[in-house]
Amino acid sequence: MSRDSHLFRTVLCALNFVCCLLPVLAGPLPASRLFDADWHDRQLFLGDLLPEAQADALTLEDASIYHLELSLDEALTTVEGRQEVFYTNRGDRSLDELVFQLFPNLLGGNLEIQGVRVNDQEVAPSYLEGRTALRVPLPLILPVDSSVVIALDFRLRVPEDISRNFGILAFRNGVLSLAHAYPLLAVYGEDGWDLDPPSPHGDLLFAESSFYRVRVSAPAGLVVVTSGRQVDRRLEGQRQVLTFAAGPVRDFFLAASFDYHLQSRTVGGTVVRSYSLAGERRSAERALGYAAAALDIFSARFGGYPYRELDLVPIATSALGVEFPGIVAIADALEGQGSDGGPLLEGTTVHEVAHQWFYGLVGNDQVTEPWLDESLAQYATSLYFRDRYGERAYQGFRQSLQERWESVGRREMPIGLAAGEYTPREYGAIVYGLGPLVLELLAERLGEGVFTAFLRGYVTEFTYGNATTADFEALAEESCACDLGDFFARWVGP
Numbered sequence: 001m002s003r004d005s006h007l008f009r010t011v012l013c014a015l016n017f018v019c020c021l022l023p024v025l026a027g028p029l030p031a032s033r034l035f036d037a038d039w040h041d042r043q044l045f046l047g048d049l050l051p052e053a054q055a056d057a058l059t060l061e062d063a064s065i066y067h068l069e070l071s072l073d074e075a076l077t078t079v080e081g082r083q084e085v086f087y088t089n090r091g092d093r094s095l096d097e098l099v100f101q102l103f104p105n106l107l108g109g110n111l112e113i114q115g116v117r118v119n120d121q122e123v124a125p126s127y128l129e130g131r132t133a134l135r136v137p138l139p140l141i142l143p144v145d146s147s148v149v150i151a152l153d154f155r156l157r158v159p160e161d162i163s164r165n166f167g168i169l170a171f172r173n174g175v176l177s178l179a180h181a182y183p184l185l186a187v188y189g190e191d192g193w194d195l196d197p198p199s200p201h202g203d204l205l206f207a208e209s210s211f212y213r214v215r216v217s218a219p220a221g222l223v224v225v226t227s228g229r230q231v232d233r234r235l236e237g238q239r240q241v242l243t244f245a246a247g248p249v250r251d252f253f254l255a256a257s258f259d260y261h262l263q264s265r266t267v268g269g270t271v272v273r274s275y276s277l278a279g280e281r282r283s284a285e286r287a288l289g290y291a292a293a294a295l296d297i298f299s300a301r302f303g304g305y306p307y308r309e310l311d312l313v314p315i316a317t318s319a320l321g322v323e324f325p326g327i328v329a330i331a332d333a334l335e336g337q338g339s340d341g342g343p344l345l346e347g348t349t350v351h352e353v354a355h356q357w358f359y360g361l362v363g364n365d366q367v368t369e370p371w372l373d374e375s376l377a378q379y380a381t382s383l384y385f386r387d388r389y390g391e392r393a394y395q396g397f398r399q400s401l402q403e404r405w406e407s408v409g410r411r412e413m414p415i416g417l418a419a420g421e422y423t424p425r426e427y428g429a430i431v432y433g434l435g436p437l438v439l440e441l442l443a444e445r446l447g448e449g450v451f452t453a454f455l456r457g458y459v460t461e462f463t464y465g466n467a468t469t470a471d472f473e474a475l476a477e478e479s480c481a482c483d484l485g486d487f488f489a490r491w492v493g494p
Helices: 003-015 051-058 281-302 345-354 371-389 391-406 424-446 448-462 469-480 485-491
Strands: 065-072 078-088 095-101 110-118 126-128 133-142 147-157 169-172 175-178 210-219 223-226 229-236 239-249 254-257 261-267 270-276 309-315 321-324 327-331
Touching (some): 110 133, 223 309, 371 469, 391 424, 469 485
Parallel strands (some): 065 210, 270 309
Antiparallel strands (some): 095 133, 110 147, 126 133, 175 254, 210 239
Protein backbone atom coordinates (compact mmCIF):
# COMPACT_ATOMS: atom_id res chain seq x y z
CA MET A 1 0.00 0.00 0.00
CA SER A 2 1.37 3.42 -0.93
CA ARG A 3 1.80 6.21 1.62
CA ASP A 4 -0.95 8.25 -0.11
CA SER A 5 -3.34 5.30 -0.05
CA HIS A 6 -2.68 4.79 3.65
CA LEU A 7 -3.35 8.49 4.32
CA PHE A 8 -6.60 8.36 2.33
CA ARG A 9 -7.77 5.34 4.32
CA THR A 10 -6.96 7.06 7.60
CA VAL A 11 -8.88 10.22 6.62
CA LEU A 12 -11.83 8.18 5.41
CA CYS A 13 -11.89 6.29 8.69
CA ALA A 14 -11.99 9.59 10.62
CA LEU A 15 -14.76 11.00 8.44
CA ASN A 16 -16.84 7.92 9.21
CA PHE A 17 -16.52 8.68 12.93
CA VAL A 18 -14.65 5.51 13.69
CA CYS A 19 -11.01 4.81 14.30
CA CYS A 20 -9.75 1.57 12.79
CA LEU A 21 -8.53 0.44 16.23
CA LEU A 22 -11.83 0.97 18.08
CA PRO A 23 -13.83 -2.12 19.11
CA VAL A 24 -17.11 -2.67 17.31
CA LEU A 25 -20.47 -4.21 18.21
CA ALA A 26 -20.42 -7.81 17.11
CA GLY A 27 -21.67 -11.26 18.05
CA PRO A 28 -25.19 -12.60 18.70
CA LEU A 29 -27.91 -10.11 19.55
CA PRO A 30 -30.27 -10.55 22.50
CA ALA A 31 -33.66 -12.09 21.84
CA SER A 32 -36.78 -10.04 22.45
CA ARG A 33 -37.92 -9.94 26.06
CA LEU A 34 -41.40 -8.77 25.07
CA PHE A 35 -42.37 -11.30 22.39
CA ASP A 36 -41.47 -14.92 21.77
CA ALA A 37 -40.49 -14.19 18.19
CA ASP A 38 -37.36 -14.17 16.09
CA TRP A 39 -36.37 -10.67 15.07
CA HIS A 40 -36.21 -11.69 11.41
CA ASP A 41 -39.60 -13.45 11.26
CA ARG A 42 -41.76 -11.45 8.81
CA GLN A 43 -44.72 -13.83 8.58
CA LEU A 44 -46.91 -12.09 11.15
CA PHE A 45 -46.39 -8.75 9.42
CA LEU A 46 -47.09 -10.17 5.98
CA GLY A 47 -50.51 -11.20 7.21
CA ASP A 48 -51.33 -7.49 7.43
CA LEU A 49 -50.55 -7.01 3.74
CA LEU A 50 -52.41 -7.84 0.57
CA PRO A 51 -50.51 -10.45 -1.49
CA GLU A 52 -49.29 -8.04 -4.16
CA ALA A 53 -47.69 -5.83 -1.48
CA GLN A 54 -45.76 -8.59 0.24
CA ALA A 55 -42.87 -8.68 -2.23
CA ASP A 56 -42.07 -4.99 -1.60
CA ALA A 57 -42.19 -5.55 2.16
CA LEU A 58 -39.83 -8.50 1.99
CA THR A 59 -37.20 -6.30 0.33
CA LEU A 60 -37.00 -4.21 3.53
CA GLU A 61 -34.57 -6.62 5.15
CA ASP A 62 -32.86 -3.90 7.18
CA ALA A 63 -35.99 -2.08 8.33
CA SER A 64 -36.19 -1.42 12.06
CA ILE A 65 -38.43 -3.66 14.15
CA TYR A 66 -40.28 -2.21 17.13
CA HIS A 67 -41.60 -4.35 19.97
CA LEU A 68 -43.85 -2.29 22.22
CA GLU A 69 -45.73 -3.01 25.42
CA LEU A 70 -48.17 -0.30 26.53
CA SER A 71 -50.25 -0.37 29.71
CA LEU A 72 -53.11 2.15 29.88
CA ASP A 73 -54.37 3.19 33.30
CA GLU A 74 -58.08 3.29 34.16
CA ALA A 75 -58.26 7.07 33.63
CA LEU A 76 -56.56 6.78 30.21
CA THR A 77 -54.13 9.57 31.10
CA THR A 78 -51.00 7.57 31.95
CA VAL A 79 -49.17 5.00 29.86
CA GLU A 80 -46.46 2.70 31.19
CA GLY A 81 -44.28 1.53 28.33
CA ARG A 82 -41.55 -0.93 27.49
CA GLN A 83 -39.92 -0.94 24.09
CA GLU A 84 -37.29 -2.84 22.17
CA VAL A 85 -35.95 -1.75 18.78
CA PHE A 86 -33.92 -3.95 16.45
CA TYR A 87 -31.92 -1.41 14.44
CA THR A 88 -29.62 -2.00 11.48
CA ASN A 89 -27.15 0.68 10.41
CA ARG A 90 -28.23 1.29 6.80
CA GLY A 91 -26.04 4.35 6.31
CA ASP A 92 -22.60 4.82 4.82
CA ARG A 93 -20.69 5.37 8.06
CA SER A 94 -20.26 3.73 11.43
CA LEU A 95 -22.26 5.05 14.39
CA ASP A 96 -21.41 5.65 18.02
CA GLU A 97 -24.93 6.75 19.03
CA LEU A 98 -28.60 6.47 18.14
CA VAL A 99 -31.11 9.29 18.55
CA PHE A 100 -34.82 8.93 19.32
CA GLN A 101 -37.48 11.59 18.88
CA LEU A 102 -39.61 12.20 22.00
CA PHE A 103 -42.60 13.82 20.30
CA PRO A 104 -44.91 13.82 23.37
CA ASN A 105 -42.62 16.42 24.93
CA LEU A 106 -43.46 18.67 21.97
CA LEU A 107 -47.18 17.94 22.19
CA GLY A 108 -47.98 19.01 25.74
CA GLY A 109 -47.41 15.59 27.30
CA ASN A 110 -44.52 14.28 29.34
CA LEU A 111 -42.49 11.28 28.15
CA GLU A 112 -40.04 10.26 30.86
CA ILE A 113 -37.32 7.74 30.03
CA GLN A 114 -36.73 5.39 32.96
CA GLY A 115 -34.01 3.12 31.65
CA VAL A 116 -32.06 2.30 28.47
CA ARG A 117 -30.13 -0.83 27.54
CA VAL A 118 -28.00 -1.54 24.49
CA ASN A 119 -27.69 -5.27 23.80
CA ASP A 120 -28.69 -5.86 27.46
CA GLN A 121 -26.03 -3.44 28.73
CA GLU A 122 -27.29 -0.42 30.65
CA VAL A 123 -26.21 2.94 29.26
CA ALA A 124 -26.67 6.56 30.32
CA PRO A 125 -28.73 8.47 27.73
CA SER A 126 -28.96 12.23 27.52
CA TYR A 127 -31.80 14.52 26.48
CA LEU A 128 -31.42 16.81 23.47
CA GLU A 129 -33.37 19.74 22.02
CA GLY A 130 -35.19 20.62 25.24
CA ARG A 131 -36.07 16.99 26.09
CA THR A 132 -37.67 16.44 22.67
CA ALA A 133 -34.97 13.96 21.63
CA LEU A 134 -32.86 11.34 23.37
CA ARG A 135 -29.24 10.47 22.62
CA VAL A 136 -28.41 6.83 23.30
CA PRO A 137 -24.64 6.24 23.39
CA LEU A 138 -23.45 2.93 22.01
CA PRO A 139 -20.87 1.18 24.21
CA LEU A 140 -19.10 0.01 21.04
CA ILE A 141 -19.03 1.29 17.47
CA LEU A 142 -21.85 0.06 15.19
CA PRO A 143 -20.42 -0.59 11.71
CA VAL A 144 -22.39 -0.26 8.49
CA ASP A 145 -24.77 -3.22 7.93
CA SER A 146 -24.52 -4.26 11.59
CA SER A 147 -27.44 -4.42 14.02
CA VAL A 148 -28.15 -3.62 17.64
CA VAL A 149 -31.09 -4.00 20.06
CA ILE A 150 -32.10 -0.95 22.10
CA ALA A 151 -34.47 -1.40 25.05
CA LEU A 152 -36.21 1.58 26.67
CA ASP A 153 -38.60 1.81 29.61
CA PHE A 154 -40.77 4.91 29.80
CA ARG A 155 -43.81 6.56 31.32
CA LEU A 156 -46.10 8.89 29.40
CA ARG A 157 -48.44 11.46 30.89
CA VAL A 158 -51.17 12.22 28.35
CA PRO A 159 -52.36 15.85 28.13
CA GLU A 160 -56.05 16.73 28.19
CA ASP A 161 -55.90 19.88 26.07
CA ILE A 162 -55.75 19.96 22.27
CA SER A 163 -53.86 23.21 21.77
CA ARG A 164 -50.57 21.64 20.62
CA ASN A 165 -50.25 20.27 17.07
CA PHE A 166 -53.99 19.72 16.67
CA GLY A 167 -54.47 17.60 19.80
CA ILE A 168 -53.25 14.36 18.24
CA LEU A 169 -51.85 13.31 21.64
CA ALA A 170 -54.62 13.88 24.17
CA PHE A 171 -57.42 12.42 26.26
CA ARG A 172 -60.51 14.54 25.68
CA ASN A 173 -64.26 14.02 25.31
CA GLY A 174 -63.84 10.42 26.41
CA VAL A 175 -61.42 9.61 23.57
CA LEU A 176 -57.74 8.74 23.93
CA SER A 177 -55.52 9.68 20.98
CA LEU A 178 -51.96 8.37 21.19
CA ALA A 179 -49.95 9.80 18.32
CA HIS A 180 -46.16 9.37 18.34
CA ALA A 181 -46.51 8.21 21.94
CA TYR A 182 -43.22 6.32 22.28
CA PRO A 183 -39.53 6.95 21.51
CA LEU A 184 -39.23 6.94 17.72
CA LEU A 185 -35.91 6.62 15.90
CA ALA A 186 -34.90 9.81 14.11
CA VAL A 187 -33.93 9.60 10.45
CA TYR A 188 -30.19 9.50 9.82
CA GLY A 189 -28.96 11.23 6.67
CA GLU A 190 -25.96 12.94 5.15
CA ASP A 191 -26.01 15.64 7.84
CA GLY A 192 -26.53 13.26 10.76
CA TRP A 193 -29.68 12.76 12.78
CA ASP A 194 -32.62 14.81 11.51
CA LEU A 195 -33.98 16.86 14.39
CA ASP A 196 -35.53 19.83 12.56
CA PRO A 197 -38.01 21.50 14.93
CA PRO A 198 -41.58 21.20 13.62
CA SER A 199 -43.90 24.12 13.07
CA PRO A 200 -47.02 24.38 15.30
CA HIS A 201 -49.19 24.60 12.16
CA GLY A 202 -47.67 21.66 10.29
CA ASP A 203 -47.17 17.93 10.67
CA LEU A 204 -44.07 16.80 12.51
CA LEU A 205 -43.26 13.26 11.42
CA PHE A 206 -40.28 12.20 9.34
CA ALA A 207 -39.66 8.50 9.80
CA GLU A 208 -38.50 5.34 8.07
CA SER A 209 -40.87 2.46 7.39
CA SER A 210 -40.61 -0.13 10.17
CA PHE A 211 -42.33 -3.23 11.52
CA TYR A 212 -44.29 -3.19 14.78
CA ARG A 213 -45.48 -5.80 17.28
CA VAL A 214 -47.47 -4.11 20.03
CA ARG A 215 -49.09 -5.48 23.18
CA VAL A 216 -51.66 -3.24 24.89
CA SER A 217 -53.04 -3.78 28.38
CA ALA A 218 -56.25 -1.78 28.89
CA PRO A 219 -59.57 -1.78 30.75
CA ALA A 220 -61.74 -4.63 29.48
CA GLY A 221 -64.54 -2.49 28.03
CA LEU A 222 -62.29 -0.13 26.09
CA VAL A 223 -62.51 -0.23 22.27
CA VAL A 224 -58.95 0.07 20.98
CA VAL A 225 -58.25 0.97 17.33
CA THR A 226 -54.70 1.01 15.96
CA SER A 227 -52.50 0.90 12.91
CA GLY A 228 -52.21 -2.63 11.58
CA ARG A 229 -54.45 -5.47 12.73
CA GLN A 230 -55.30 -7.19 15.97
CA VAL A 231 -53.80 -10.69 16.15
CA ASP A 232 -54.69 -11.72 19.71
CA ARG A 233 -56.94 -10.81 22.64
CA ARG A 234 -57.24 -12.28 26.10
CA LEU A 235 -58.93 -11.22 29.32
CA GLU A 236 -57.12 -10.91 32.63
CA GLY A 237 -59.76 -10.09 35.24
CA GLN A 238 -61.07 -6.58 34.56
CA ARG A 239 -58.44 -5.92 31.92
CA GLN A 240 -57.81 -7.04 28.37
CA VAL A 241 -54.49 -7.72 26.68
CA LEU A 242 -54.47 -7.01 22.95
CA THR A 243 -51.70 -7.77 20.47
CA PHE A 244 -51.31 -5.91 17.18
CA ALA A 245 -49.03 -6.28 14.16
CA ALA A 246 -48.33 -3.48 11.70
CA GLY A 247 -45.82 -2.98 8.97
CA PRO A 248 -44.17 -1.71 7.01
CA VAL A 249 -45.48 1.57 8.49
CA ARG A 250 -43.86 4.86 9.53
CA ASP A 251 -45.57 5.09 12.90
CA PHE A 252 -47.94 3.27 15.22
CA PHE A 253 -51.11 5.14 16.19
CA LEU A 254 -53.70 4.17 18.81
CA ALA A 255 -57.14 5.64 19.52
CA ALA A 256 -59.50 4.31 22.18
CA SER A 257 -62.87 5.01 23.75
CA PHE A 258 -65.52 3.19 25.76
CA ASP A 259 -68.09 4.75 23.40
CA TYR A 260 -66.82 3.67 19.97
CA HIS A 261 -69.31 1.78 17.78
CA LEU A 262 -68.26 -0.02 14.59
CA GLN A 263 -69.60 -0.45 11.07
CA SER A 264 -67.60 -1.77 8.11
CA ARG A 265 -67.51 -2.82 4.48
CA THR A 266 -64.99 -4.53 2.19
CA VAL A 267 -63.25 -2.95 -0.81
CA GLY A 268 -61.23 -5.47 -2.79
CA GLY A 269 -59.27 -7.32 -0.14
CA THR A 270 -59.43 -4.47 2.39
CA VAL A 271 -61.90 -4.13 5.23
CA VAL A 272 -62.79 -0.47 5.85
CA ARG A 273 -63.95 0.13 9.43
CA SER A 274 -65.66 3.31 10.55
CA TYR A 275 -66.09 4.01 14.26
CA SER A 276 -68.61 6.45 15.67
CA LEU A 277 -69.45 8.05 18.99
CA ALA A 278 -72.95 8.43 20.38
CA GLY A 279 -75.29 10.20 17.97
CA GLU A 280 -72.84 10.16 15.09
CA ARG A 281 -73.68 6.84 13.45
CA ARG A 282 -75.07 8.37 10.24
CA SER A 283 -72.08 10.64 9.66
CA ALA A 284 -69.72 7.74 10.36
CA GLU A 285 -71.64 5.71 7.80
CA ARG A 286 -71.20 8.53 5.27
CA ALA A 287 -67.48 8.68 6.03
CA LEU A 288 -67.30 4.92 5.49
CA GLY A 289 -68.80 5.33 2.02
CA TYR A 290 -66.44 8.17 1.13
CA ALA A 291 -63.40 6.20 2.31
CA ALA A 292 -64.44 3.07 0.43
CA ALA A 293 -64.91 5.03 -2.80
CA ALA A 294 -61.59 6.84 -2.34
CA LEU A 295 -59.79 3.58 -1.69
CA ASP A 296 -61.14 2.18 -4.94
CA ILE A 297 -60.30 5.32 -6.99
CA PHE A 298 -56.81 5.84 -5.58
CA SER A 299 -55.88 2.16 -5.88
CA ALA A 300 -56.75 2.35 -9.58
CA ARG A 301 -54.79 5.57 -10.09
CA PHE A 302 -51.72 5.18 -7.87
CA GLY A 303 -51.39 1.44 -7.27
CA GLY A 304 -53.09 -0.81 -4.77
CA TYR A 305 -53.57 0.05 -1.13
CA PRO A 306 -51.28 -2.52 0.52
CA TYR A 307 -53.02 -3.34 3.82
CA ARG A 308 -55.98 -5.53 4.72
CA GLU A 309 -57.53 -2.87 6.97
CA LEU A 310 -58.27 0.85 6.89
CA ASP A 311 -59.82 2.41 10.00
CA LEU A 312 -61.66 5.70 10.51
CA VAL A 313 -61.89 7.01 14.07
CA PRO A 314 -63.26 10.24 15.58
CA ILE A 315 -60.92 12.05 17.99
CA ALA A 316 -61.04 15.47 19.64
CA THR A 317 -58.63 17.14 17.23
CA SER A 318 -58.58 20.83 16.36
CA ALA A 319 -57.78 19.82 12.76
CA LEU A 320 -60.48 18.51 10.43
CA GLY A 321 -58.61 15.24 10.07
CA VAL A 322 -55.19 13.69 10.61
CA GLU A 323 -53.52 10.83 8.76
CA PHE A 324 -51.74 7.86 10.27
CA PRO A 325 -50.61 4.58 8.71
CA GLY A 326 -53.67 2.46 8.01
CA ILE A 327 -55.89 4.73 10.07
CA VAL A 328 -57.60 8.08 9.56
CA ALA A 329 -58.55 10.33 12.49
CA ILE A 330 -61.51 12.66 11.89
CA ALA A 331 -62.54 15.51 14.18
CA ASP A 332 -65.40 14.44 16.42
CA ALA A 333 -66.87 17.92 15.97
CA LEU A 334 -66.90 17.41 12.19
CA GLU A 335 -68.72 14.10 12.41
CA GLY A 336 -71.21 15.71 14.74
CA GLN A 337 -72.24 18.55 12.40
CA GLY A 338 -75.49 16.85 11.46
CA SER A 339 -77.02 13.61 10.30
CA ASP A 340 -75.17 13.75 6.97
CA GLY A 341 -71.83 14.59 8.56
CA GLY A 342 -71.67 18.17 7.34
CA PRO A 343 -70.31 19.60 4.09
CA LEU A 344 -66.64 19.17 4.99
CA LEU A 345 -66.78 15.48 5.89
CA GLU A 346 -66.33 14.09 2.38
CA GLY A 347 -63.37 16.26 1.41
CA THR A 348 -61.67 15.67 4.77
CA THR A 349 -62.13 11.91 4.67
CA VAL A 350 -60.90 11.63 1.09
CA HIS A 351 -57.89 13.88 1.73
CA GLU A 352 -56.79 11.75 4.67
CA VAL A 353 -57.29 8.53 2.70
CA ALA A 354 -55.08 10.01 -0.05
CA HIS A 355 -52.35 10.33 2.58
CA GLN A 356 -52.18 6.55 2.73
CA TRP A 357 -50.26 6.92 -0.56
CA PHE A 358 -48.65 10.36 -0.08
CA TYR A 359 -47.11 10.07 3.40
CA GLY A 360 -47.90 6.40 4.09
CA LEU A 361 -46.47 4.57 1.11
CA VAL A 362 -44.25 7.42 -0.12
CA GLY A 363 -42.80 9.25 2.84
CA ASN A 364 -41.15 12.65 3.01
CA ASP A 365 -39.88 15.15 5.52
CA GLN A 366 -43.16 16.76 6.56
CA VAL A 367 -41.32 19.54 8.40
CA THR A 368 -39.13 20.82 5.55
CA GLU A 369 -41.07 19.65 2.46
CA PRO A 370 -44.75 19.44 3.45
CA TRP A 371 -45.96 20.04 -0.11
CA LEU A 372 -44.88 16.53 -1.10
CA ASP A 373 -47.65 14.99 0.99
CA GLU A 374 -50.20 17.79 1.55
CA SER A 375 -50.35 19.26 -1.97
CA LEU A 376 -50.39 15.78 -3.49
CA ALA A 377 -53.17 14.66 -1.14
CA GLN A 378 -55.19 17.73 -2.13
CA TYR A 379 -54.57 17.09 -5.81
CA ALA A 380 -55.64 13.46 -5.35
CA THR A 381 -58.82 14.68 -3.65
CA SER A 382 -59.65 16.79 -6.71
CA LEU A 383 -59.21 13.68 -8.88
CA TYR A 384 -61.59 11.78 -6.61
CA PHE A 385 -64.35 14.33 -7.18
CA ARG A 386 -63.85 14.19 -10.94
CA ASP A 387 -63.65 10.39 -11.11
CA ARG A 388 -66.63 9.84 -8.85
CA TYR A 389 -69.00 12.69 -9.76
CA GLY A 390 -67.76 14.28 -12.97
CA GLU A 391 -66.41 17.62 -14.14
CA ARG A 392 -68.88 19.81 -12.26
CA ALA A 393 -67.90 18.35 -8.88
CA TYR A 394 -64.23 18.62 -9.83
CA GLN A 395 -64.63 22.31 -10.65
CA GLY A 396 -66.48 22.85 -7.38
CA PHE A 397 -63.58 21.41 -5.37
CA ARG A 398 -61.12 23.32 -7.53
CA GLN A 399 -62.97 26.53 -6.65
CA SER A 400 -62.33 25.80 -2.97
CA LEU A 401 -58.61 25.59 -3.76
CA GLN A 402 -58.77 28.95 -5.54
CA GLU A 403 -60.52 30.46 -2.53
CA ARG A 404 -57.76 29.21 -0.24
CA TRP A 405 -55.15 30.85 -2.45
CA GLU A 406 -57.20 34.05 -2.71
CA SER A 407 -57.12 34.34 1.10
CA VAL A 408 -53.53 35.61 0.67
CA GLY A 409 -54.28 37.66 -2.43
CA ARG A 410 -53.15 34.94 -4.88
CA ARG A 411 -49.60 35.50 -3.71
CA GLU A 412 -47.14 33.50 -5.84
CA MET A 413 -45.09 32.04 -2.99
CA PRO A 414 -43.14 28.83 -3.63
CA ILE A 415 -45.15 25.80 -2.56
CA GLY A 416 -42.01 23.90 -1.52
CA LEU A 417 -40.92 25.87 1.56
CA ALA A 418 -40.59 24.40 5.05
CA ALA A 419 -43.78 24.65 7.11
CA GLY A 420 -42.18 27.13 9.48
CA GLU A 421 -41.41 29.56 6.64
CA TYR A 422 -45.13 30.21 6.18
CA THR A 423 -47.50 31.97 8.52
CA PRO A 424 -50.46 29.78 9.50
CA ARG A 425 -52.64 31.57 6.91
CA GLU A 426 -49.99 31.22 4.20
CA TYR A 427 -49.51 27.54 5.00
CA GLY A 428 -53.15 26.74 4.34
CA ALA A 429 -53.35 29.02 1.31
CA ILE A 430 -50.14 27.98 -0.41
CA VAL A 431 -49.55 24.33 0.48
CA TYR A 432 -53.23 23.27 0.48
CA GLY A 433 -54.59 25.78 -2.02
CA LEU A 434 -51.95 26.77 -4.54
CA GLY A 435 -50.03 23.48 -4.29
CA PRO A 436 -52.63 21.27 -6.00
CA LEU A 437 -53.23 23.98 -8.61
CA VAL A 438 -49.50 23.89 -9.41
CA LEU A 439 -49.72 20.12 -9.80
CA GLU A 440 -52.62 20.71 -12.18
CA LEU A 441 -50.36 23.04 -14.22
CA LEU A 442 -47.65 20.37 -14.22
CA ALA A 443 -50.18 17.83 -15.50
CA GLU A 444 -51.10 20.21 -18.34
CA ARG A 445 -47.44 20.70 -19.22
CA LEU A 446 -46.64 16.99 -19.28
CA GLY A 447 -49.99 15.91 -20.69
CA GLU A 448 -52.58 14.16 -18.57
CA GLY A 449 -51.59 10.65 -19.70
CA VAL A 450 -47.89 11.19 -18.99
CA PHE A 451 -48.63 12.82 -15.64
CA THR A 452 -50.95 10.00 -14.58
CA ALA A 453 -48.27 7.44 -15.43
CA PHE A 454 -45.66 9.57 -13.65
CA LEU A 455 -47.61 9.67 -10.37
CA ARG A 456 -48.15 5.93 -10.45
CA GLY A 457 -44.44 5.44 -11.18
CA TYR A 458 -43.53 7.84 -8.36
CA VAL A 459 -45.49 5.72 -5.87
CA THR A 460 -43.95 2.52 -7.22
CA GLU A 461 -40.42 3.91 -7.13
CA PHE A 462 -40.60 5.17 -3.55
CA THR A 463 -42.97 2.67 -1.90
CA TYR A 464 -42.01 2.35 1.80
CA GLY A 465 -39.19 4.85 1.20
CA ASN A 466 -38.75 8.60 1.54
CA ALA A 467 -38.77 11.00 -1.42
CA THR A 468 -37.54 14.57 -1.79
CA THR A 469 -38.49 17.43 -4.07
CA ALA A 470 -35.37 16.65 -6.10
CA ASP A 471 -36.56 13.05 -6.50
CA PHE A 472 -40.00 14.23 -7.61
CA GLU A 473 -38.57 16.66 -10.16
CA ALA A 474 -36.05 14.16 -11.54
CA LEU A 475 -38.69 11.48 -12.07
CA ALA A 476 -41.07 13.98 -13.67
CA GLU A 477 -38.33 15.04 -16.11
CA GLU A 478 -37.57 11.41 -16.88
CA SER A 479 -41.27 10.79 -17.56
CA CYS A 480 -41.60 13.63 -20.05
CA ALA A 481 -38.03 13.58 -21.38
CA CYS A 482 -37.99 17.34 -20.82
CA ASP A 483 -36.37 19.99 -18.64
CA LEU A 484 -38.67 21.23 -15.87
CA GLY A 485 -36.11 23.40 -14.11
CA ASP A 486 -37.92 26.65 -14.94
CA PHE A 487 -41.27 25.28 -13.74
CA PHE A 488 -39.93 24.04 -10.40
CA ALA A 489 -37.87 27.19 -9.84
CA ARG A 490 -40.96 29.36 -10.29
CA TRP A 491 -43.58 27.36 -8.44
CA VAL A 492 -41.84 25.00 -6.02
CA GLY A 493 -38.72 26.88 -5.07
CA PRO A 494 -34.95 26.44 -5.12
